[in-house]
Amino acid sequence: MKLYQLHAKQQLPISKSDAWDFLSNPKNLKVITPEKMGFQIVSGAERPMFPGQIIQYKVSPFPGFKTKWVSEITHVEQGNYFVDAQLFGPYALWHHKHFISEIEGGVEMxxxxxxxxxxxxxxxxxxxxxxxxxxxxxxxxxxxxxxxLFGSIEGSQTEIHFKSF
Incomplete structure (x- = not known):
């Protein structure tokens, strides 16, 4: 079975604390998910993010296919990064690392x-x-x-790359 990796970077003209406040709030995942996916948080987003937090969603990753998705927040370093792992859902494995770094004029996610x-x-x-x-x-x-929501840094371009192993 192949392992795949998605690597994405985006720069925003906001402070690191503003980026962290938005990205580490589980409720904001709905804001940045396409409406066609029918994303709905079922439970677990009532509190600020913490290691061990379990969040349950309903999502339709493809038309006509609805599924439950259960994630665990496995690591949190306040203001810098967090990691979520799918415990149940459409993938055989899903391990997602989110990093926030200060750059000139804002942050890189x-x-x-x-x-x-x-x-x-x-x-x-x-x-x-x-x-x-x-x-x-x-x-x-x-x-x-x-x-x-936040604007863009002039000249910056979002990068999305895939690899397989």
Whole structure:
């Protein structure tokens, strides 16, 4: 079974504390998720983020396919990074690291997601046809939404790269 990695970076003209306040609030995930995905938090987002926090969602990653997604916040370094891991959901593995770094004129947000697709060879076939495009679409939406909310750093460009192992 192949392991895939998505690596995305976006720069925003806001303070590190403002970026952290927005990105570490589980309720804001709905704001930066495309509406067509029917994203809904079921439980676990009532408190500020902490290690061990369990968050349950309902989501429709593809038209006609609805699923529950349960994540655990496994690591939090206040103001700098947090990590969530899927305990139950559409992926065979989903491990998502979120980093926030100060740069000149604002912050750089960096996401590194290691993931596996279920269904063996069928999943590997579906990755370039469905999954990679869907993930790209989600991160492009996030880029647009965050730019709409916070502006952009002139000359900066969001990067999205995929690798497989």
């Amino acid at each position: 960096e996401d590194i997601i290691d993931y596996k697709i279920p269904f063996g060879i069928l999943g590997q076939i579906a990755h370039p046809i469905l999954v990679k495009g869907q993930l790209t679409s989600i991160f492009k939406f996030r880029e647009q939404k965050l730019t709409e």
